[in-house]
Amino acid sequence: MKEDGLLSYLDDMRLAANKARLFLRGINEQEFNADERTQMAIMMALALIGEAASRIDTLYPAFVSDHPEIAWSKIRAMKNLIAYDHYRAELPLSWRTASVSIPELLDQLDLIRDWHTQGE
Numbered sequence: 001m002k003e004d005g006l007l008s009y010l011d012d013m014r015l016a017a018n019k020a021r022l023f024l025r026g027i028n029e030q031e032f033n034a035d036e037r038t039q040m041a042i043m044m045a046l047a048l049i050g051e052a053a054s055r056i057d058t059l060y061p062a063f064v065s066d067h068p069e070i071a072w073s074k075i076r077a078m079k080n081l082i083a084y085d086h087y088r089a090e091l092p093l094s095w096r097t098a099s100v101s102i103p104e105l106l107d108q109l110d111l112i113r114d115w116h117t118q119g120e
Helices: 003-024 029-034 036-059 061-066 072-088 091-118
Strands: none
Touching: 003 036, 003 091, 029 036, 029 091, 036 061, 036 072, 036 091, 072 091
């Protein structure tokens, strides 16, 4: 397994997740529901996270199996919903994902990244 490719995809996920977190800084769910620009930014960030997760799943399936704490299939499903049926992507789901799941994902990615870089 080429470790630097994997770490690059993990970094892509982390970068997009951090951007999603920043997009939501200082706004509540009602403000999110009224702000189409923020909705689109969040959905793009979620799609980018999902694309990186899909590539990890394709190229590094053992890594995905070794890290079940990451909701790989849900992340990919969210990307597919946004990419292929974005008008059906529900705002409450996007809000919940960005406001609850993204901070959890960032914590998990930090732990995984730390563990893998310490093993070098």
